[in-house]
Amino acid sequence: xxxxxxxxxxxxxxxxxxxxxxxxxxxxxxxxxxxxxxxxxxxxxxxxxxxxxxxxxxxxxxxxxxxxxxxxxxxxxxxxxxxxxxxxxxxxxxxxxxxxxxxxxxxxxxxxxxxxxxxxxxxxxxxxxxxxxxxxxxxxxxxxxxxxxxxxxxxxxxxxxxxxxxxxxxxxxxxxxxxxxxxxxxxxxxxxxxxxxxxxxxxxxxxxxxxxxxxxxxxxxxxxxxxxxxxxxxxxxxxxxx
Amino acid sequence: xxxxxxxxxxxxxxxxxxxxxxxxxxxxxxxxxxxxxxxxxxxxxxxxxxxxxxxxxxxxxxxxxxxxxxxxxxxxxxxxxxxxxxxxxxxxxxxxxxxxxxxxxxxxxxxxxxxxxxxxxxxxxxxxxxxxxxxxxxxxxxxxxxxxxxxxxxxxxxxxxxxxxxxxxxxxxxxxxxxxxxxxxxxxxxxxxxxxxxxxxxxxxxxxxxxxxxxxxxxxxxxxxxxxxxxxxxxxxxxxxxxxxxxxxxxxxxxxxxxxxxxxxxxxxxxxxxxxxxxxxxxxxxxxxxxxxxxxxxxxxxxxxxxxxxxxxxxxxxxxxxxxxxx
Ligand SMILES: Nc1ncnc2c1ncn2[C@@H]1O[C@H](COP(=O)(O)OP(=O)(O)O)[C@@H](O)[C@H]1O
Ligand SMILES: [Mg+2]
Numbered sequence: 001x002x003x004x005x006x007x008x009x010x011x012x013x014x015x016x017x018x019x020x021x022x023x024x025x026x027x028x029x030x031x032x033x034x035x036x037x038x039x040x041x042x043x044x045x046x047x048x049x050x051x052x053x054x055x056x057x058x059x060x061x062x063x064x065x066x067x068x069x070x071x072x073x074x075x076x077x078x079x080x081x082x083x084x085x086x087x088x089x090x091x092x093x094x095x096x097x098x099x100x101x102x103x104x105x106x107x108x109x110x111x112x113x114x115x116x117x118x119x120x121x122x123x124x125x126x127x128x129x130x131x132x133x134x135x136x137x138x139x140x141x142x143x144x145x146x147x148x149x150x151x152x153x154x155x156x157x158x159x160x161x162x163x164x165x166x167x168x169x170x171x172x173x174x175x176x177x178x179x180x181x182x183x184x185x186x187x188x189x190x191x192x193x194x195x196x197x198x199x200x201x202x203x204x205x206x207x208x209x210x211x212x213x214x215x216x217x218x219x220x221x222x223x224x225x226x227x228x229x230x231x232x233x234x235x236x237x238x239x240x241x242x
Numbered sequence: 243x244x245x246x247x248x249x250x251x252x253x254x255x256x257x258x259x260x261x262x263x264x265x266x267x268x269x270x271x272x273x274x275x276x277x278x279x280x281x282x283x284x285x286x287x288x289x290x291x292x293x294x295x296x297x298x299x300x301x302x303x304x305x306x307x308x309x310x311x312x313x314x315x316x317x318x319x320x321x322x323x324x325x326x327x328x329x330x331x332x333x334x335x336x337x338x339x340x341x342x343x344x345x346x347x348x349x350x351x352x353x354x355x356x357x358x359x360x361x362x363x364x365x366x367x368x369x370x371x372x373x374x375x376x377x378x379x380x381x382x383x384x385x386x387x388x389x390x391x392x393x394x395x396x397x398x399x400x401x402x403x404x405x406x407x408x409x410x411x412x413x414x415x416x417x418x419x420x421x422x423x424x425x426x427x428x429x430x431x432x433x434x435x436x437x438x439x440x441x442x443x444x445x446x447x448x449x450x451x452x453x454x455x456x457x458x459x460x461x462x463x464x465x466x467x468x469x470x471x472x473x474x475x476x477x478x479x480x481x482x483x484x485x486x487x488x489x490x491x492x493x494x495x496x497x498x499x500x501x502x503x504x505x506x507x508x509x510x511x512x513x514x515x516x517x518x519x520x521x522x523x524x525x526x527x528x529x530x531x532x533x534x535x536x537x538x539x540x541x542x543x544x545x546x547x548x549x550x551x552x553x554x555x556x557x558x559x560x561x562x563x564x565x566x567x568x569x
Pocket of ligand 1: 039
């Protein structure tokens, strides 16, 4: 089967640091992959390439078998790759509805892409999108600054689902969260699979990865050092490896 | 506390409005009814558009996370340039349009230098403050040019309305305020602008063209300053090279008093209007109630500090706030 997303021989340097050395990784549709590894292993660099923030110096990214140039986050999003970062990708001073549609607002009377917001539709659809990830908030007009960290990640996931992204990348989405909030976010991630969304979940907590992924990929010093279905390995083995 | 935070974010100008009402009451009583008399109101509203337009531009720029200290100088340069061109027999409209285009150009340069070199706009526009003022004096040639007689001055400074209470400039001011306000709250561009100032990283990771948004705001701030200066010069009848000195700080004060956050993301056009009006009211009220008018700057300064402290406290308090879920 053609992988939904694939990296072939991807390399990346940062001013002398060889951050990614010949990365080959293929993810199948509907798979939830856990990406683990120590600090500085290159996980964030890899997903920044997938989300269009950085461009690789060598190698290629393929979406559904076709090579793509992910020139910017906008391009990556248009191709269906949505990324949720550890530092939240929500604007705290704006409402949930406005955050959910940020950069993809439904407009009327527009010229050159600028126009009047269809605010009724934004409210209606964001209520639906949030309910779809099993998050229940009072009102789409609540400010994101009023939400807990876990709820914010929930809204970010709802946003990705609403725009029907093919691949959802989560870079340490549970960092800085309390245990309770972390469990909430893990719940959202487990909810991806039944909806057929492909996920790449980065975490340095191996327990979390075992809890919600199908497959584990471990990185060290810019290379993939381990790749196996969750069923074919155990936590201790991965601990030893890292 | 959560309600306070919501109110601050949704209506950041509310405290300013309350203060405006209170001060108006005090001045009205202490001046034995002169303060709200037609003559005095005419005076206050006649001057408001000039400062108010500058404050609106500065406020919008602050919402997207940048500062403009060059507005006071652009306020002088735009009408000076138009006057010099008119003295050389250029008709009114093209002269004014060239003046405003130069203002837009200055805003563009402010933005490009700030973003290209990653320096604080505070510094870029401080430099531009001196450069634009210097250009104003140079092109005036030391003597203010004489404005031609046949100018459509009435389009800006004529008194109209019941009892001639307002000038036409006030209509311009209200129309521009409404337009900018609608742009902020009703369009997707307004959404981008607030997100750019509210959390730059999130905005750019969602593909918002944050640099373009900022440059447009720099240009808007500059053009509104130039337009405010044009109105003042048409009212005074002569383009003095020194007008607008210190106006940049009054505009920042007006923005902050109207609830605009110093670190971006929060603020409204109504807040800018309320802040400017408060400054005018204090200026005028102190004179009418025979307080030494040298206290004017003291009052504006104290109010500015107070507003910033209050806003910062609200923000800090807001961090502890969590919304409840229904489930
Ligand atoms: N923007 C950057 N500039 C320079 N070096 C960087 C940058 N980002 C990451 N690095 C370096 O690249 C390597 C991989 O980092 P990163 O991808 O963040 O790892 P991880 O997310 O696995 O902790 C590290 O050595 C890190 O110091
Ligand atoms: Mg990382």
